[in-house]
Amino acid sequence: MYFRRGNNWSLTIYTDPHLLMALYLRELAGVNPAEVGPNCRLEPDVKERTGPHSVHGQIKQEWGSWWDSLTTHDTAPEVAVPVPANLLEWLEDNGYPELARLARPHYGQATLFAHQHTEDFERRSRDYIPDRMDEIEQLLIERGIEHAADAMEKQISVIEVPLKEPRAWLTGGSTILASSVLLRDSKAFRGFIQPMLTIIFPI
Incomplete structure (x- = not known):
């Protein structure tokens, strides 16, 4: 974890x-x-x-x-x-x-x-998960969440599942299911995660 x-x-x-x-x-x-x-x-x-x-x-x-x-x-x-x-x-x-x-x-x-x-x-996962965490943090910074004075603190959970397609699904309030192949693909990962973060942290 x-x-x-x-x-x-x-x-x-x-x-x-x-x-x-x-x-x-x-x-x-x-x-x-x-x-x-x-x-x-x-x-x-x-x-x-x-x-x-x-x-x-x-x-x-x-x-x-x-x-x-x-x-x-x-x-x-x-x-x-x-x-x-x-x-x-x-x-x-x-x-x-x-x-x-x-x-x-x-x-x-x-x-x-x-x-x-x-x-x-x-x-x-040691070879790629730290990079995905960096990318999520950067997306939160770009969205202004990191320094927003009135933002409600939320816990984001990304759960890896070994599915064949590079896909992600938002379930619950802030839980994301992401396929193994997506987590290994930086560009595709960002494309899926960015709109999900706008839902989790609406402005």
């Missing part, structure tokens, strides 16, 4: 195993990314594993509700994958029975995927 604080703002950039596992289960369920969640697929490809008795519409509805609960917060969650029984029980106890049924036989692989990507992000 990367953290920086300025006047009137703080910035956190990290990847979240909870979101990684949710996206992995979305791919397993064969849910169309255009219908729910960030509208592009995971990298690498994950083969659909829904069985003949799965209720596809119900899984899509449950997954969308779960995803909203994971992405509408504006504070960084604890970055740790819960133990298998906890998440499975949570899905069952909170109204996601079809997701829990799908997750149960594939939980080990989903957990492994989340752990491996988190480790990969921690290793590779």
Whole structure:
């Protein structure tokens, strides 16, 4: 996790195993990314594993509700994958029975995927995340946020997710989901982030 604080703002950039596992289960369920969640697929490809008795519409509805609960917060969650029984029980106890049924036989692989990507992000991100933080800080300075006397302090969270396209999505009040490929591309990153900062910090 990367953290920086300025006047009137703080910035956190990290990847979240909870979101990684949710996206992995979305791919397993064969849910169309255009219908729910960030509208592009995971990298690498994950083969659909829904069985003949799965209720596809119900899984899509449950997954969308779960995803909203994971992405509408504006504070960084604890970055740790819960133990298998906890998440499975949570899905069952909170109204996601079809997701829990799908997750149960594939939980080990989903957990492994989340752990491996988190480790990969921690290793590779040192080469480019500090530059992205510099660019966000510069954009805030250019917008006048850094020295605005009456600006409300806000926490910006940028969550890296391994999606195939160089895209970013603003969710919640000041949480940005950014694909891995976007975070490695300075010019494209600035093009996505600049208008989002105008929404987060309206003048």
